[in-house]
Amino acid sequence: MNKPEQEFLDHLQYVRNYSPKTVASYQEDIDIFCEYIFSEGTEIESVDVITIRNFLTKELARGVSKRSCKRRLSSLKHFYKYMNNVGYVNDNPFLLIESPKTETKYPHGLYKEQIEELFKRNGERTDALKNRDQAILYLLYYSGMRAAELVGLDVQSVSMRERVVRVLGKGNKERIIPFTIECQKVLKEYIEKDRPKYISHFMEWQKKQEANGKKVNNMSPLFFNAQGGPLTTRGLEFILDAIQEKTGLFVGLHPHILRHSFATHLLENGADLRVIQELLGHENINATQVYTHVTEEAMKETYQNVFPRAKKK
Numbered sequence: 001m002n003k004p005e006q007e008f009l010d011h012l013q014y015v016r017n018y019s020p021k022t023v024a025s026y027q028e029d030i031d032i033f034c035e036y037i038f039s040e041g042t043e044i045e046s047v048d049v050i051t052i053r054n055f056l057t058k059e060l061a062r063g064v065s066k067r068s069c070k071r072r073l074s075s076l077k078h079f080y081k082y083m084n085n086v087g088y089v090n091d092n093p094f095l096l097i098e099s100p101k102t103e104t105k106y107p108h109g110l111y112k113e114q115i116e117e118l119f120k121r122n123g124e125r126t127d128a129l130k131n132r133d134q135a136i137l138y139l140l141y142y143s144g145m146r147a148a149e150l151v152g153l154d155v156q157s158v159s160m161r162e163r164v165v166r167v168l169g170k171g172n173k174e175r176i177i178p179f180t181i182e183c184q185k186v187l188k189e190y191i192e193k194d195r196p197k198y199i200s201h202f203m204e205w206q207k208k209q210e211a212n213g214k215k216v217n218n219m220s221p222l223f224f225n226a227q228g229g230p231l232t233t234r235g236l237e238f239i240l241d242a243i244q245e246k247t248g249l250f251v252g253l254h255p256h257i258l259r260h261s262f263a264t265h266l267l268e269n270g271a272d273l274r275v276i277q278e279l280l281g282h283e284n285i286n287a288t289q290v291y292t293h294v295t296e297e298a299m300k301e302t303y304q305n306v307f308p309r310a311k312k313k
Helices: 003-015 020-039 049-061 066-086 112-123 130-143 147-151 181-211 233-247 255-268 273-280 285-306
Strands: 164-168 174-178
Touching (some): 003 066, 049 066, 130 147, 130 164, 130 181, 130 233, 130 255, 255 285, 273 285
Antiparallel strands (some): 164 174
Protein backbone atom coordinates (compact mmCIF):
# COMPACT_ATOMS: atom_id res chain seq x y z
CA MET A 1 0.00 0.00 0.00
CA ASN A 2 1.43 3.38 -1.01
CA LYS A 3 1.68 6.36 1.35
CA PRO A 4 -1.14 8.49 -0.23
CA GLU A 5 -3.53 5.53 -0.09
CA GLN A 6 -2.80 4.81 3.58
CA GLU A 7 -3.25 8.48 4.49
CA PHE A 8 -6.54 8.61 2.56
CA LEU A 9 -7.90 5.49 4.28
CA ASP A 10 -6.86 6.88 7.68
CA HIS A 11 -8.67 10.11 6.76
CA LEU A 12 -11.85 8.19 5.96
CA GLN A 13 -11.71 6.19 9.18
CA TYR A 14 -10.53 8.72 11.74
CA VAL A 15 -11.66 12.07 10.30
CA ARG A 16 -14.77 11.19 8.30
CA ASN A 17 -15.75 8.37 10.74
CA TYR A 18 -16.49 5.88 7.95
CA SER A 19 -17.22 2.32 9.04
CA PRO A 20 -14.47 -0.34 8.65
CA LYS A 21 -16.59 -2.03 5.97
CA THR A 22 -16.81 1.16 3.91
CA VAL A 23 -13.08 1.84 4.30
CA ALA A 24 -12.31 -1.72 3.17
CA SER A 25 -14.49 -1.17 0.08
CA TYR A 26 -12.53 1.98 -0.80
CA GLN A 27 -9.25 0.12 -0.28
CA GLU A 28 -10.31 -2.71 -2.59
CA ASP A 29 -11.25 -0.28 -5.39
CA ILE A 30 -8.02 1.70 -5.05
CA ASP A 31 -5.86 -1.45 -4.93
CA ILE A 32 -7.42 -2.81 -8.12
CA PHE A 33 -6.77 0.47 -9.93
CA CYS A 34 -3.20 0.79 -8.62
CA GLU A 35 -2.43 -2.79 -9.65
CA TYR A 36 -3.62 -1.94 -13.16
CA ILE A 37 -1.67 1.32 -13.62
CA PHE A 38 1.53 -0.14 -12.18
CA SER A 39 1.25 -3.09 -14.60
CA GLU A 40 1.01 -0.51 -17.38
CA GLY A 41 4.06 1.36 -16.10
CA THR A 42 2.02 4.42 -15.10
CA GLU A 43 2.73 6.36 -11.91
CA ILE A 44 -0.14 7.39 -9.68
CA GLU A 45 0.45 11.09 -10.37
CA SER A 46 0.59 10.53 -14.15
CA VAL A 47 -2.92 9.08 -14.56
CA ASP A 48 -4.96 10.81 -17.26
CA VAL A 49 -8.33 10.39 -18.98
CA ILE A 50 -7.00 7.80 -21.44
CA THR A 51 -5.58 5.71 -18.60
CA ILE A 52 -8.94 5.72 -16.81
CA ARG A 53 -10.91 4.82 -19.94
CA ASN A 54 -8.53 1.94 -20.70
CA PHE A 55 -8.98 0.73 -17.11
CA LEU A 56 -12.77 0.82 -17.45
CA THR A 57 -12.62 -1.03 -20.77
CA LYS A 58 -10.50 -3.78 -19.21
CA GLU A 59 -12.79 -4.08 -16.17
CA LEU A 60 -15.93 -4.40 -18.32
CA ALA A 61 -14.18 -6.90 -20.61
CA ARG A 62 -13.38 -9.19 -17.69
CA GLY A 63 -17.03 -9.24 -16.60
CA VAL A 64 -17.15 -6.54 -13.94
CA SER A 65 -20.66 -5.06 -13.87
CA LYS A 66 -21.39 -1.45 -14.77
CA ARG A 67 -22.65 -0.91 -11.25
CA SER A 68 -19.32 -2.06 -9.77
CA CYS A 69 -17.39 0.09 -12.24
CA LYS A 70 -19.52 3.07 -11.26
CA ARG A 71 -18.72 2.47 -7.58
CA ARG A 72 -14.99 2.15 -8.34
CA LEU A 73 -15.00 5.42 -10.24
CA SER A 74 -16.67 7.11 -7.29
CA SER A 75 -14.04 5.72 -4.87
CA LEU A 76 -11.18 6.78 -7.11
CA LYS A 77 -12.66 10.23 -7.68
CA HIS A 78 -12.70 10.78 -3.91
CA PHE A 79 -9.16 9.38 -3.61
CA TYR A 80 -7.77 11.75 -6.23
CA LYS A 81 -9.71 14.66 -4.75
CA TYR A 82 -7.96 14.00 -1.44
CA MET A 83 -4.54 13.70 -3.12
CA ASN A 84 -5.16 16.92 -5.03
CA ASN A 85 -6.12 18.74 -1.81
CA VAL A 86 -2.95 17.65 0.04
CA GLY A 87 -0.65 18.18 -2.95
CA TYR A 88 0.18 14.67 -4.14
CA VAL A 89 -1.29 15.36 -7.60
CA ASN A 90 -1.90 18.56 -9.57
CA ASP A 91 -5.43 17.76 -10.71
CA ASN A 92 -8.21 15.17 -10.55
CA PRO A 93 -8.63 13.43 -13.95
CA PHE A 94 -11.67 11.50 -12.69
CA LEU A 95 -13.73 14.70 -12.81
CA LEU A 96 -13.62 14.42 -16.62
CA ILE A 97 -14.96 10.85 -16.70
CA GLU A 98 -18.66 10.04 -17.01
CA SER A 99 -19.81 6.96 -15.13
CA PRO A 100 -21.29 4.02 -17.07
CA LYS A 101 -25.08 4.16 -17.35
CA THR A 102 -26.73 1.58 -15.13
CA GLU A 103 -30.32 0.41 -14.85
CA THR A 104 -32.02 1.83 -11.77
CA LYS A 105 -32.92 -0.92 -9.32
CA TYR A 106 -35.82 0.05 -7.12
CA PRO A 107 -35.98 -1.40 -3.59
CA HIS A 108 -38.33 -4.31 -3.04
CA GLY A 109 -40.70 -4.25 -0.08
CA LEU A 110 -43.60 -6.24 1.32
CA TYR A 111 -47.28 -5.35 1.30
CA LYS A 112 -48.85 -4.46 4.64
CA GLU A 113 -50.90 -7.65 4.47
CA GLN A 114 -47.69 -9.67 4.17
CA ILE A 115 -46.17 -7.89 7.16
CA GLU A 116 -49.28 -8.57 9.25
CA GLU A 117 -49.32 -12.23 8.22
CA LEU A 118 -45.62 -12.51 9.09
CA PHE A 119 -46.22 -11.09 12.57
CA LYS A 120 -49.25 -13.35 13.07
CA ARG A 121 -47.54 -16.60 12.04
CA ASN A 122 -44.35 -15.87 13.94
CA GLY A 123 -46.40 -15.02 17.05
CA GLU A 124 -48.00 -18.48 16.87
CA ARG A 125 -44.66 -20.24 17.32
CA THR A 126 -44.06 -22.11 20.56
CA ASP A 127 -40.27 -22.54 20.54
CA ALA A 128 -37.89 -20.76 22.95
CA LEU A 129 -36.64 -18.25 20.37
CA LYS A 130 -40.08 -16.94 19.38
CA ASN A 131 -40.12 -13.79 21.53
CA ARG A 132 -36.61 -12.75 20.51
CA ASP A 133 -37.41 -13.24 16.83
CA GLN A 134 -40.72 -11.39 17.13
CA ALA A 135 -38.96 -8.44 18.81
CA ILE A 136 -36.40 -8.34 15.99
CA LEU A 137 -39.12 -8.38 13.31
CA TYR A 138 -41.13 -5.62 14.96
CA LEU A 139 -38.13 -3.39 15.61
CA LEU A 140 -36.73 -3.80 12.08
CA TYR A 141 -40.06 -2.95 10.48
CA TYR A 142 -41.29 -0.20 12.82
CA SER A 143 -37.92 1.60 12.96
CA GLY A 144 -36.56 0.96 9.45
CA MET A 145 -33.04 0.63 10.83
CA ARG A 146 -30.19 -1.11 9.02
CA ALA A 147 -29.01 -4.60 9.98
CA ALA A 148 -25.71 -3.27 11.37
CA GLU A 149 -27.60 -0.70 13.42
CA LEU A 150 -29.85 -3.30 15.01
CA VAL A 151 -27.05 -5.69 15.99
CA GLY A 152 -25.14 -2.73 17.46
CA LEU A 153 -27.93 -1.84 19.91
CA ASP A 154 -27.39 -2.28 23.63
CA VAL A 155 -30.17 -2.45 26.19
CA GLN A 156 -29.66 1.23 27.07
CA SER A 157 -30.47 2.20 23.47
CA VAL A 158 -34.17 1.58 24.02
CA SER A 159 -36.45 3.81 26.08
CA MET A 160 -39.65 1.86 26.72
CA ARG A 161 -41.32 4.80 28.48
CA GLU A 162 -40.70 7.28 25.66
CA ARG A 163 -41.00 4.60 22.95
CA VAL A 164 -37.82 5.61 21.13
CA VAL A 165 -34.59 3.87 20.17
CA ARG A 166 -31.20 5.57 19.82
CA VAL A 167 -29.40 4.32 16.73
CA LEU A 168 -25.75 4.80 15.81
CA GLY A 169 -25.74 4.98 12.02
CA LYS A 170 -23.17 5.49 9.27
CA GLY A 171 -20.36 7.86 10.15
CA ASN A 172 -21.18 7.32 13.86
CA LYS A 173 -24.13 9.69 13.51
CA GLU A 174 -26.77 9.16 16.17
CA ARG A 175 -30.46 9.48 15.46
CA ILE A 176 -33.59 8.83 17.52
CA ILE A 177 -36.40 6.74 16.03
CA PRO A 178 -39.87 6.33 17.61
CA PHE A 179 -41.71 2.99 17.60
CA THR A 180 -45.34 1.98 18.00
CA ILE A 181 -47.26 0.75 21.04
CA GLU A 182 -47.47 -2.70 19.40
CA CYS A 183 -43.70 -2.74 19.06
CA GLN A 184 -43.37 -1.58 22.67
CA LYS A 185 -45.43 -4.54 23.92
CA VAL A 186 -43.38 -7.07 21.95
CA LEU A 187 -40.06 -5.56 23.06
CA LYS A 188 -41.19 -5.44 26.69
CA GLU A 189 -42.14 -9.12 26.65
CA TYR A 190 -38.76 -10.08 25.20
CA ILE A 191 -36.71 -7.82 27.53
CA GLU A 192 -38.53 -8.83 30.72
CA LYS A 193 -39.17 -12.53 30.07
CA ASP A 194 -36.57 -13.80 27.62
CA ARG A 195 -33.53 -11.55 27.61
CA PRO A 196 -32.47 -12.41 31.22
CA LYS A 197 -32.03 -16.03 30.10
CA TYR A 198 -29.32 -14.95 27.66
CA ILE A 199 -27.31 -12.90 30.17
CA SER A 200 -25.62 -15.84 31.93
CA HIS A 201 -24.71 -17.38 28.57
CA PHE A 202 -23.33 -14.00 27.46
CA MET A 203 -21.13 -13.75 30.55
CA GLU A 204 -19.75 -17.22 29.87
CA TRP A 205 -19.08 -16.20 26.27
CA GLN A 206 -17.20 -13.09 27.48
CA LYS A 207 -14.99 -15.20 29.78
CA LYS A 208 -14.10 -17.57 26.95
CA GLN A 209 -13.20 -14.67 24.67
CA GLU A 210 -11.01 -13.06 27.33
CA ALA A 211 -9.34 -16.40 28.10
CA ASN A 212 -8.39 -16.63 24.42
CA GLY A 213 -6.83 -13.17 24.60
CA LYS A 214 -9.59 -11.44 22.66
CA LYS A 215 -10.74 -7.95 23.61
CA VAL A 216 -14.42 -7.87 24.59
CA ASN A 217 -16.72 -4.88 24.60
CA ASN A 218 -18.38 -4.60 28.00
CA MET A 219 -21.67 -3.28 26.64
CA SER A 220 -24.77 -5.40 27.19
CA PRO A 221 -26.31 -6.21 23.78
CA LEU A 222 -30.04 -5.96 23.26
CA PHE A 223 -30.12 -9.10 21.13
CA PHE A 224 -28.10 -12.31 21.33
CA ASN A 225 -27.60 -15.36 19.17
CA ALA A 226 -28.91 -18.74 20.33
CA GLN A 227 -25.59 -19.49 22.11
CA GLY A 228 -25.65 -16.24 24.09
CA GLY A 229 -23.04 -14.38 22.07
CA PRO A 230 -23.68 -10.93 20.58
CA LEU A 231 -25.67 -10.90 17.36
CA THR A 232 -23.90 -10.20 14.04
CA THR A 233 -25.33 -9.07 10.70
CA ARG A 234 -24.76 -12.53 9.27
CA GLY A 235 -26.43 -14.04 12.33
CA LEU A 236 -29.39 -11.71 11.82
CA GLU A 237 -29.78 -12.92 8.24
CA PHE A 238 -29.67 -16.52 9.51
CA ILE A 239 -32.44 -15.72 12.03
CA LEU A 240 -34.67 -14.25 9.31
CA ASP A 241 -34.10 -17.31 7.11
CA ALA A 242 -35.05 -19.53 10.07
CA ILE A 243 -38.21 -17.45 10.65
CA GLN A 244 -39.33 -18.21 7.10
CA GLU A 245 -38.72 -21.93 7.66
CA LYS A 246 -40.62 -21.91 10.97
CA THR A 247 -43.58 -19.87 9.72
CA GLY A 248 -43.78 -21.34 6.22
CA LEU A 249 -44.03 -17.81 4.83
CA PHE A 250 -41.32 -17.41 2.18
CA VAL A 251 -41.21 -13.75 1.16
CA GLY A 252 -37.48 -13.27 0.63
CA LEU A 253 -37.14 -12.00 4.19
CA HIS A 254 -34.08 -9.78 4.67
CA PRO A 255 -33.30 -6.74 6.90
CA HIS A 256 -33.34 -4.44 3.87
CA ILE A 257 -36.78 -5.67 2.77
CA LEU A 258 -38.25 -4.66 6.13
CA ARG A 259 -36.43 -1.31 5.92
CA HIS A 260 -37.79 -0.71 2.41
CA SER A 261 -41.29 -1.69 3.54
CA PHE A 262 -41.09 0.79 6.42
CA ALA A 263 -40.13 3.66 4.10
CA THR A 264 -42.63 2.77 1.38
CA HIS A 265 -45.57 2.47 3.79
CA LEU A 266 -44.69 5.81 5.39
CA LEU A 267 -44.66 7.50 2.00
CA GLU A 268 -47.92 5.85 0.93
CA ASN A 269 -49.55 7.25 4.07
CA GLY A 270 -48.49 10.81 3.35
CA ALA A 271 -45.25 11.15 5.34
CA ASP A 272 -42.97 13.98 4.25
CA LEU A 273 -39.89 12.87 2.32
CA ARG A 274 -37.58 14.85 4.63
CA VAL A 275 -39.01 13.07 7.67
CA ILE A 276 -38.41 9.69 6.03
CA GLN A 277 -34.86 10.78 5.20
CA GLU A 278 -34.19 11.54 8.87
CA LEU A 279 -35.74 8.28 10.07
CA LEU A 280 -33.69 6.22 7.60
CA GLY A 281 -30.49 8.10 8.34
CA HIS A 282 -29.88 9.05 4.69
CA GLU A 283 -27.26 11.76 4.30
CA ASN A 284 -28.59 12.71 0.85
CA ILE A 285 -32.27 13.21 -0.03
CA ASN A 286 -31.63 11.52 -3.41
CA ALA A 287 -31.26 8.19 -1.62
CA THR A 288 -34.73 8.66 -0.14
CA GLN A 289 -36.40 9.83 -3.35
CA VAL A 290 -36.11 6.35 -4.82
CA TYR A 291 -39.18 5.43 -2.73
CA THR A 292 -41.30 7.87 -4.72
CA HIS A 293 -40.56 5.74 -7.78
CA VAL A 294 -41.47 2.58 -5.86
CA THR A 295 -44.94 3.91 -5.06
CA GLU A 296 -45.38 5.11 -8.65
CA GLU A 297 -44.56 1.64 -9.95
CA ALA A 298 -47.01 0.07 -7.49
CA MET A 299 -49.71 2.51 -8.61
CA LYS A 300 -49.12 1.63 -12.28
CA GLU A 301 -49.19 -2.09 -11.54
CA THR A 302 -52.48 -1.78 -9.62
CA TYR A 303 -54.01 0.30 -12.42
CA GLN A 304 -52.99 -2.18 -15.08
CA ASN A 305 -54.38 -5.10 -13.07
CA VAL A 306 -57.74 -3.31 -12.87
CA PHE A 307 -57.65 -2.11 -16.49
CA PRO A 308 -55.60 -4.71 -18.41
CA ARG A 309 -56.34 -3.06 -21.76
CA ALA A 310 -54.27 -0.11 -20.59
CA LYS A 311 -51.15 -2.19 -21.18
CA LYS A 312 -49.27 -1.57 -24.39
CA LYS A 313 -49.56 -4.45 -26.84
